[in-house]
Amino acid sequence: MNRQRLRAEQVRDAALHLSGELDGKMGGPPALHFLHKDDKTFNPGGAPPFVDYANLDQDSPDTRRRAIYRFIFRTVPDPLMDALGCPDGGSAVPVRATSSTAQQALAMLNDAFLIRRAERLAERIVSENTRADAAAQVRAAFGIVLQREPAGSETRSFHDHVSQHGLANACHLLLNSNEFLFLD
Amino acid sequence: MHPSSTTRRDFLGHLGTGLGGVALASLLSEDRLLAQPAKPFPQFAPRAKRVIQLFMNGGASQCDLFDYKPSLEKLHGKPFDPGEGVRVEASVSTPGNLMKSPFQWAQHGQSGRWVSSALPHLARHVDEMAFLMAMTSESNVHGPAAYLQTTGFPLPGFPCMGAWISHALGTINQNVPAFVALPDGRGYPYNGRSAFTNGFLPANHQGFVVRAAAPEPVTHLEPPAGAAHITGESRRDGLALLAELNARHAAGRPGDGRLQARIESYQLAARLQLSAPGLLDVDGESETTRKLYGVDQDHCRDFARRCLMARRMIERGVRFVQVWSGHGGGSENWDNHGNIPKELPFIANQMDQPAAALLQDLKARGLLEDTLLVWTTEFGRMPFSQGDVGRDHNGGTFVSWFAGAGIRPGVAHGESDEWSWKAASNITTRHDFHATILHLLGIDHEALTFYHNGIRRRLTDVHGSVIREILA
Numbered sequence: 001m002n003r004q005r006l007r008a009e010q011v012r013d014a015a016l017h018l019s020g021e022l023d024g025k026m027g028g029p030p031a032l033h034f035l036h037k038d039d040k041t042f043n044p045g046g047a048p049p050f051v052d053y054a055n056l057d058q059d060s061p062d063t064r065r066r067a068i069y070r071f072i073f074r075t076v077p078d079p080l081m082d083a084l085g086c087p088d089g090g091s092a093v094p095v096r097a098t099s100s101t102a103q104q105a106l107a108m109l110n111d112a113f114l115i116r117r118a119e120r121l122a123e124r125i126v127s128e129n130t131r132a133d134a135a136a137q138v139r140a141a142f143g144i145v146l147q148r149e150p151a152g153s154e155t156r157s158f159h160d161h162v163s164q165h166g167l168a169n170a171c172h173l174l175l176n177s178n179e180f181l182f183l184d
Numbered sequence: 185m186h187p188s189s190t191t192r193r194d195f196l197g198h199l200g201t202g203l204g205g206v207a208l209a210s211l212l213s214e215d216r217l218l219a220q221p222a223k224p225f226p227q228f229a230p231r232a233k234r235v236i237q238l239f240m241n242g243g244a245s246q247c248d249l250f251d252y253k254p255s256l257e258k259l260h261g262k263p264f265d266p267g268e269g270v271r272v273e274a275s276v277s278t279p280g281n282l283m284k285s286p287f288q289w290a291q292h293g294q295s296g297r298w299v300s301s302a303l304p305h306l307a308r309h310v311d312e313m314a315f316l317m318a319m320t321s322e323s324n325v326h327g328p329a330a331y332l333q334t335t336g337f338p339l340p341g342f343p344c345m346g347a348w349i350s351h352a353l354g355t356i357n358q359n360v361p362a363f364v365a366l367p368d369g370r371g372y373p374y375n376g377r378s379a380f381t382n383g384f385l386p387a388n389h390q391g392f393v394v395r396a397a398a399p400e401p402v403t404h405l406e407p408p409a410g411a412a413h414i415t416g417e418s419r420r421d422g423l424a425l426l427a428e429l430n431a432r433h434a435a436g437r438p439g440d441g442r443l444q445a446r447i448e449s450y451q452l453a454a455r456l457q458l459s460a461p462g463l464l465d466v467d468g469e470s471e472t473t474r475k476l477y478g479v480d481q482d483h484c485r486d487f488a489r490r491c492l493m494a495r496r497m498i499e500r501g502v503r504f505v506q507v508w509s510g511h512g513g514g515s516e517n518w519d520n521h522g523n524i525p526k527e528l529p530f531i532a533n534q535m536d537q538p539a540a541a542l543l544q545d546l547k548a549r550g551l552l553e554d555t556l557l558v559w560t561t562e563f564g565r566m567p568f569s570q571g572d573v574g575r576d577h578n579g580g581t582f583v584s585w586f587a588g589a590g591i592r593p594g595v596a597h598g599e600s601d602e603w604s605w606k607a608a609s610n611i612t613t614r615h616d617f618h619a620t621i622l623h624l625l626g627i628d629h630e631a632l633t634f635y636h637n638g639i640r641r642r643l644t645d646v647h648g649s650v651i652r653e654i655l656a
Contacts, residue, residue, distance in 0.1 A: 003440055003442075005442065054400060054408070074376055074512070075371030075372045075376065075512045076371045076372070077372070077376065080404075082377055082393075083403070083404065085387070087376075087377075088372070088375075088378070090327065090374070090375065090378075091327055091340055091375070091378075093341070093378075094339075094340065095341060095384070100387060100388070100442065100446040100449040101387050101390060101449055102388075102392070102449050102452040102453040102456050103392060103393070103402075103403075103453075105449040105450045105452070106403075106404040106405060106453045106456070106457075107403070107404045109404070109407070109419075109453070110404040110406060110407045110408070111404055112410075115408065119413075154429070158425070161421060161422065161425055164418075164421065165413065165415075165417070165418035165421065165422070166418075168413050169418050169422055172422070173425060173426050177429050177430060177433065178430045178433050178434065178443050178446055178447070179429070179430075179433045181446070
């Protein structure tokens with residue numbers, strides 16, 4: 001199989017799955033991943049639409065739903081999904097864009113959704129591990145995100161990172177790694 | 185062809201060019217000897233170094249702006265009769281009677297170009313412009329027609345002109361993107377993000393989107409304020425650690441250029457974080473300049489700020505900037521189905537002063553010497569009414585204009601028929617339009633190709649000729 005980069009929806013769902021938050025419920029009303037001003041936002045002629053992605057509560061129940069249940073606002077797309085090459089849904093797209101841009105790197109580093117998932121993943125690791133030392137946390141994080149043991153040098157460098165900057169930062173780094181984003 | 189990617193599909197696709205060649209390309213790419221292929225462009229001395237394109241989303245009405253037809257005034261209110269057996273149909277409505285423009289017409293400048301009272305500011309600059317008076321579109325549906333203008337093809341999946349130019353020429357300054365898109369503050373145009381797509385070209389050529397009206401114009405430039413654990417120090421250490429992790433991962437997987445591309449994208453991201461504020465800082469412009477563009481006026485502030493940003497961007501080395509007027513919604517764009525007297529001035533007033541100011545400012549700063557300014561739309565509108573006083577889509581004829589680098593000022597090329605219904609003489613297709621822009625940038629449109637799915641693709645497909653009549 002050719003190596004594949006995870007698609008936008010897969011990145012989103014995988015991050016939720018790793019942090020233990022993914023709501024796998026099937027069907028139901030669309031999940032809104034933005035704030036809006038009721039009918040004014042959705043009616044034609046209600047321009048400019050009020051669609052606010054930045055101030056969404058990243059712990060809201062809708063946030064945890066699978067990406068296929070997203071309400072897609074065609075002219076004002078979700079910035080994270082957009083950066084990861086998710087089409088707007090307006091017309092059929094023969095091939096998904098899955099390559100790298102600077103905007104995508106910025107999204108992976110700074111998007112509130114991914115940062116919150118990294119924090120949740122760190123909380124999950126702490127709650128599941130009776131041993132509170134950084135080395136055990138690094139092993140757990142590698143196991144969950146990359147599904148392998150850290151190499152000796154990785155244990156050391158990530159141990160230092162966790163000690164200085166906290167486990168959430170280390171988890172966020174792993175979510176930014178090529179090893180997580182590409183499927184061999 | 186991208187020498188560093190050697191998936192099975194690419195390998196098979198390139199068999200025709202010789203097995204030895206593929207193996208060699210793969211070996212060399214691992215050593216990164218071929219990672220930066222020499223750019224064969226520009227092929228000849230370019231007249232333009234950069235381009236600003238103003239795109240009127242929705243289909244700007246040529247017969248209410250630039251294409252004056254006295255016969256429409258004579259025949260106003262009469263049924264449209266283009267002759268025995270000539271089929272008349274509109275995109276989404278039943279053709280109404282012929283309708284003269286509700287605006288006043290006058291000739292302007294030395295060149296005596298007709299411009300309607302809907303564009304008082306641009307009318308003052310007609311002597312700088314070269315008009316394409318008989319452009320045509322094969323589609324009169326927004327999505328495909330906009331794709332035709334942006335990519336040359338009616339279907340999604342093909343690269344935009346800005347992406348082709350980025351691919352051919354790259355950026356002038358390594359700290360800024362080559363292709364920037366400035367969509368309307370109300371939202372994306374009809375084709376959404378695909379209006380700025382790289383199509384099958386490598387993704388680093390896609391339009392870098394700046395949402396000028398948003399509180400955060402370049403999304404994700406900074407972490408959210410609430411993320412207290414992310415500090416300058418944690419970020420610096422983290423990026424170093426990430427680079428190590430990714431380098432080790434890539435070392436075990438040779439020959440996959442995407443892994444290296446992703447590593448490099450983090451480096452460009454870091455450079456962008458430093459350069460972006462300078463691109464966007466319209467508040468740092470003088471009061472005079474801000475007033476000239478209309479930044480101080482509510483009705484045109486959004487377009488004015490984006491025109492001003494466009495100028496700042498080309499000054500800082502961006503190659504191709506696209507500024508959109510109007511979004512893809514049901515109103516507040518150039519898609520004036522319901523009421524030309526009301527809907528058209530609404531959007532024209534938002535565009536007119538800033539666009540004229542941009543032209544004037546570029547000239548005053550000497551930038552017009554090597555910057556091409558392009559004003560265009562996806563199609564025109566019908567000379568007959570839709571409903572009472574609206575107009576339906578018309579792929580038959582529409583108007584675009586060029587100004588600046590390499591352009592013969594004050595000329596017009598082509599004419600529509602007596603009603604402004606269909607292009608009649610010296611017709612300009614989107615292929616000719618694209619070929620001319622590439623030519624001004626020093627690129628032969630037949631030589632700019634990219635191998636994809638067994639075909640050496642071109643922006644101009646197998647068509648197009650440079651419109652020499654509008655060149656200086």
